[in-house]
Amino acid sequence: MSDNTNPKVNRGPRSIGALIASVIAPVCAKRGFATADLISSWADIVGPRYATTTMPEKITWPRRDQAKAPSGATLVIRVDSGMAIYLQHETGVILDRINGFLGFGAVSQLKIVQGVVATPRKATVAPAPLSKADEARVVDTVASVESEGLRQALERLGRGVYGASRRS
Template identity: 40%
Template structure:
């Protein structure tokens, strides 16, 4: 697949799939989900003996822009280390949505047994407010379902 995509990415964006693949290591975990390399803009006359370094255009979601600005020098250094020479001398940040599949951050939950339901009912039986009792029952169910999948001796 990469043999088909690589020439298109190189022609359209002026960069390789390897840079895109190495991006999380280049920017680190604080920035990887909010920005991505979009293209390398090479100056006119690219390929001549007097080739100037490129400008790396990075697409960035609004919330990450300030954080990215503070890391520009570090990112420039890491990108150039990746290439093995001074390939990039500027970074241009463009604000746009960076669509990535985000991992499911919900904790795994186990089944709620009849014993769990009885425990919750006993604990909330004397609460007079219906709204408060229902809220505490939902909280108890959530806690017990999460604890049902946690290994014994986890300490949390």
């Protein structure tokens, strides 16, 4: 009977989440997050209005030796400049959502930092194919434009307009 207690022994396939967690954990810990759950669920927590214009940066926990330390942590949120004022007005609601997600009143303050929030690029939808009649109409409409670049841009616009009208 073999007693194999070596933790590095491959015990079969593992989920990608289990593998990524070991890589992400040190980065999250450095920024004050216990796990990556808050970051990965951010869009669900703040809702569609702030999902693409805000991003949690770090959590600052109060020091134990401070006499008048706040009761909870401070969450630093990066916000696109145009949305910062709106987020500031909804600080109470956002705090309630964050603490509701965490299950307890861990975060007592939000610190809003204005800056560019990198959002994942959305896949572009290919325009719908045009009928030969619509294609001919677009080309005939812009045929009198002398500038080659402008004519091509107007053709693309015309194809987009006709394609959008066919989709809806």
